[in-house]
Amino acid sequence: MVRELAIADELEAHLKVHGFELDQGIQAINYLFRYQFAHTHDRRARKHYMVFKIAKLRPFLKDYFEVSGHRFVVDEDNGWAGLLPDIDVVPLPTMRVEETIVLLTLAAAWQEGIADNTMVAGGITQTTCDELYTCYQDLFCQKGRTALRPNQFGSILKKFKRRGLVRIDAFEDDPEDFEVDIRPIVSRLAGEDFIKRIQNWASSEEERSDQYPPESDGQINNGHPFTESLENDDSGADA
Numbered sequence: 515m516v517r518e519l520a521i522a523d524e525l526e527a528h529l530k531v532h533g534f535e536l537d538q539g540i541q542a543i544n545y546l547f548r549y550q551f552a553h554t555h556d557r558r559a560r561k562h563y564m565v566f567k568i569a570k571l572r573p574f575l576k577d578y579f580e581v582s583g584h585r586f587v588v589d590e591d592n593g594w595a596g597l598l599p600d601i602d603v604v605p606l607p608t609m610r611v612e613e614t615i616v617l618l619t620l621a622a623a624w625q626e627g628i629a630d631n632t633m634v635a636g637g638i639t640q641t642t643c644d645e646l647y648t649c650y651q652d653l654f655c656q657k658g659r660t661a662l663r664p665n666q667f668g669s670i671l672k673k674f675k676r677r678g679l680v681r682i683d684a685f686e687d688d689p690e691d692f693e694v695d696i697r698p699i700v701s702r703l704a705g706e707d708f709i710k711r712i713q714n715w716a717s718s719e720e721e722r723s724d725q726y727p728p729e730s731d732g733q734i735n736n737g738h739p740f741t742e743s744l745e746n747d748d749s750g751a752d753a
Contacts, residue, residue, distance in 0.1 A: 521578070522536065524574060525539050525540075525571075525574065526539070528568065528570055528571040528574060529565070529568075529571070531570070532568050532571075534565060534568075538561070538565060539565055539571075541562065542561075542562035542565040542566065543575075543578070545559065545562045546562070546566075546579075546595070546596065546597050547582075547597070549676070549677055549678065550596055550597050550677055550678075551594055551595070551596035551597075551677055551678040551679065551699055552566065552594065552595050552596065552678060553593060553594045553678040553681075553697065553699075554593035554594065555593060555636070555681060556678055556681075559678055562595075563593070563594065563595055566588055566595035567588070567590065567595075572586070572588060579597060580600070583599060583600050584597040584598065584599055584600060585597065585598045585599075585600050587702070589698070591636075591637070592636045592637040592638075592697065592698050592699075593636055594678065594697065594698075594699055596678075596699065596702075598702060612661070612662055612666065612670060613670055613673070615650065615654055615661070615662065616650070616662075616667060616670040616671065616674070617674070617679075617700065617703060617704055618653070618704055619646060619649055619650040619653060619654075620646070620674070620679070620680065620696050620700045620704075621700045621701055621703075621704035622649060622653060623639060623641055623645075623646055623649050623696055624639045624696045624697075624698065624700050624701060625701070626639070627639030627640075627696070636697070636698075637697070637698035638681075638695045638696060638697055638698070639695075639696040640693065640694070640695055640696075641693075641694050641696065642691055642692065642693055642694060643664075643667070643668050643671060643691050643692050643694055644691045646667070646671070646694060647664055647667050647668075650662065650667060664690075668692075671694060678697070678699065679696075679697055679699050679700055679703070680694050680695060680696055680697060680700075681694070681695035681697070682694055682695075683695075
């Protein structure tokens with residue numbers, strides 16, 4: 515109890531210097547534990563991100579999150595803060611196969627934005643759901659077999675929006691498609707070897723499809739640093 519009070523006092527002292535109350539700091543910490551990322555361009559997350567921008571508070575937060583097996587990361591250049599599991603402390607969590615496929619597709623599309631020099635402010639690559647689905651087919655459906663239907667693909671993108679990985683805007687003249695801003699967070703999640711993982715995945719697509727068909731509830735550990743599966747995530751960042 516004494517230790518908990520000391521932590522709260524230290525947190526409150528840092529916050530008050532910058533005009534924040536203790537409750538705001540606690541809410542920001544809880545937000546990261548629940549949604550993993552806070553982005554400055556998301557209406558609900560912006561106030562929490564402003565807490566994480568406090569430079570003098572970061573050593574405290576780094577130590578605080580480290581106890582739970584997470585690395586606390588702040589990327590001011592691109593406007594986000596988040597948690598990445600420390601794989602030396604805690605095992606990597608599971609993630610649905612379909613979600614991993616979409617994450618790797620996002621990482622590939624984001625990387626293409628670097629190669630084409632088409633990124634906009636904040637390290638964002640702009641595309642659409644239809645274009646991403648075509649990218650997915652090119653990467654993972656080389657034999658003409660499509661494991662994910664367009665509506666499934668779009669549904670997973672919307673789940674990623676709630677985690678702050680992407681920003682989505684609907685087209686007024688096309689309710690089936692929508693604009694997608696891919697944030698640089700996806701490169702951290704997919705890992706530096708994501709291109710090799712895509713190649714390996716594509717080469718063994720038929721075997722994987724038999725083991726984990728599209729309607730399967732099977733989960734595997736794909737070596738990505740999500741803190742939990744997105745399957746039951748129904749709220750979060752609101753672009």
